Amino acid sequence: MRLKTFIRSLAPQWLLSLYHFKRSVLAAIIYGFPAKRLIIIGVTGTKGKTTTSAMIWYLLQAAGHKAGLISTAQISIGAETKLNDLKMTMPSPFVLQRLLRRMVKVGCKYAVVETSSEGLAQWRHLGINYDIAVFTNLDPEHLETHGSYENYRAAKGKLFKVLVKSKIKKIPTLAAVIKTSIINIDDRESAYFLQFPVARKIGFTIEGKVVPNLATVYSADIKDVTPHHSSFTVNNKEVFLPVGGNFNIANATAALAVVATLGVPLARAADSLADFSGTPGRLEFVIAKPFSVVVDYAHTPESLEAVYKTLKGTDGRLLAVLGSCGGGRDKAKREVLGRLAGKYADLVFVTNEDPYDEDPHIIIGAVARGARTAGKKDGENLWVNLDRRSAIAQALKVAKPGDTVVITGKGAEQWLCVAGGKKTPWDDRRVVREEFDKLNSETNL
Numbered sequence: 001m002r003l004k005t006f007i008r009s010l011a012p013q014w015l016l017s018l019y020h021f022k023r024s025v026l027a028a029i030i031y032g033f034p035a036k037r038l039i040i041i042g043v044t045g046t047k048g049k050t051t052t053s054a055m056i057w058y059l060l061q062a063a064g065h066k067a068g069l070i071s072t073a074q075i076s077i078g079a080e081t082k083l084n085d086l087k088m089t090m091p092s093p094f095v096l097q098r099l100l101r102r103m104v105k106v107g108c109k110y111a112v113v114e115t116s117s118e119g120l121a122q123w124r125h126l127g128i129n130y131d132i133a134v135f136t137n138l139d140p141e142h143l144e145t146h147g148s149y150e151n152y153r154a155a156k157g158k159l160f161k162v163l164v165k166s167k168i169k170k171i172p173t174l175a176a177v178i179k180t181s182i183i184n185i186d187d188r189e190s191a192y193f194l195q196f197p198v199a200r201k202i203g204f205t206i207e208g209k210v211v212p213n214l215a216t217v218y219s220a221d222i223k224d225v226t227p228h229h230s231s232f233t234v235n236n237k238e239v240f241l242p243v244g245g246n247f248n249i250a251n252a253t254a255a256l257a258v259v260a261t262l263g264v265p266l267a268r269a270a271d272s273l274a275d276f277s278g279t280p281g282r283l284e285f286v287i288a289k290p291f292s293v294v295v296d297y298a299h300t301p302e303s304l305e306a307v308y309k310t311l312k313g314t315d316g317r318l319l320a321v322l323g324s325c326g327g328g329r330d331k332a333k334r335e336v337l338g339r340l341a342g343k344y345a346d347l348v349f350v351t352n353e354d355p356y357d358e359d360p361h362i363i364i365g366a367v368a369r370g371a372r373t374a375g376k377k378d379g380e381n382l383w384v385n386l387d388r389r390s391a392i393a394q395a396l397k398v399a400k401p402g403d404t405v406v407i408t409g410k411g412a413e414q415w416l417c418v419a420g421g422k423k424t425p426w427d428d429r430r431v432v433r434e435e436f437d438k439l440n441s442e443t444n445l
Contacts, residue, residue: 030094048137059273087415137250206232206253220249291405319404353409
């Protein structure tokens with residue numbers, strides 16, 4: 001066990017909370033509270049945070065507004081973009097405040113901050129005066145960290161408490177933004193997030209839901225959805241989105257609601273989405289022919305099932321490569337992930353995925369048990385391989401023209417994390433291309 005982890009296990013919770021609180025305050029002071037000079041859009045939820053955040057940033061940039069983005073997948077300061085290699089959705093307070101200050105220095109007026117439950121629980125939001133808070137959805141996750149589902153929900157709710165208490169900013173060249181919550185009213189927890197008494201409440205829906213007393217509701221009417229693209233209308237404005245899945249329609253509707261609230265004409269924003277190229281590691285088609293290879297970050301049962309359903313409609317077989325993150329987190333989901341893979345995929349390849357200090361054999365063993373309960377048989381349509389590269393290569397070797405190989409759990413993450421705090425440089429997309437090139441040279445695909 002690492003010294004840092006050991007010390008943390010001994011310290012009482014109140015002391016850890018105080019440590020995080022003071023650290024966040026100090027970071028904000030050192031960097032001069034840069035969030036005071038930015039319109040801050042916070043996006044929270046279990047699924048869709050990263051893509052929704054990326055879409056908001058993209059649409060603001062497309063409308064001519066210089067904006068920054070801090071998300072699980074990427075960090076952008078204006079048009080300068082890089083992959084997030086920090087292995088954290090919401091960076092440590094000093095990194096977070098430094099990034100916000102850089103945004104101010106280069107002239108950004110807006111910052112989109114993907115705001116995680118762990119970040120909120122550890123006070124990383126201190127010193128960030130949010131102006132708009134977006135709720136995407138809520139499903140059980142990180143329950144070992146938070147102690148219960150109710151605590152997890154309350155951690156997400158912190159963002160809206162901050163929104164209620166924060167003051168309206170007066171930033172030169174920008175109109176003041178009324179404190180606004182933008183809520184997925186399709187989600188079963190929408191009432192919880194709508195209860196926070198912010199100045200303006202806006203809803204978005206892809207199911208035609210109606211909630212009284214909202215300032216506006218942005219409603220998507222779905223026309224066509226494929227794994228590669230979708231078409232729909234939002235409040236009668238036509239939208240073509242060059243990424244697939246119903247979940248991305250929900251993400252896009254949320255993003256449109258945000259930028260429309262900030263004054264971008266809805267029709268203009270809707271047209272801009274036609275050029276959105278997607279989010280790294282989110283339903284990303286890495287190989288197109290002779291079979292498709294898709295990399296996705298899906299690591300919860302709900303998100304994994306959504307990805308499988310989106311890809312299952314293709315003509316060929318579905319081949320699933322998956323594992324489950326370790327470190328004592330979300331143990332209950334492991335067999336569930338395996339069952340879902342066993343249910344939807346024709347062939348299942350269970351492999352390693354960031355075990356941290358936990359025995360990876362235990363983790364992948366649980367995932368494999370789940371696949372077996374769904375009817376998969378070892379050596380016939382189920383394989384267990386601890387080496388992630390080898391598992392990916394194995395799936396590519398047995399794929400036939402027209403098949404789809406989907407590799408989930410890590411997306412565009414840049415590290416593979418194992419025991420003792422060791423990190424190996426990694427990118428599922430790069431590994432796929434390397435193994436595909438090897439296969440191509442051997443078989444002339």
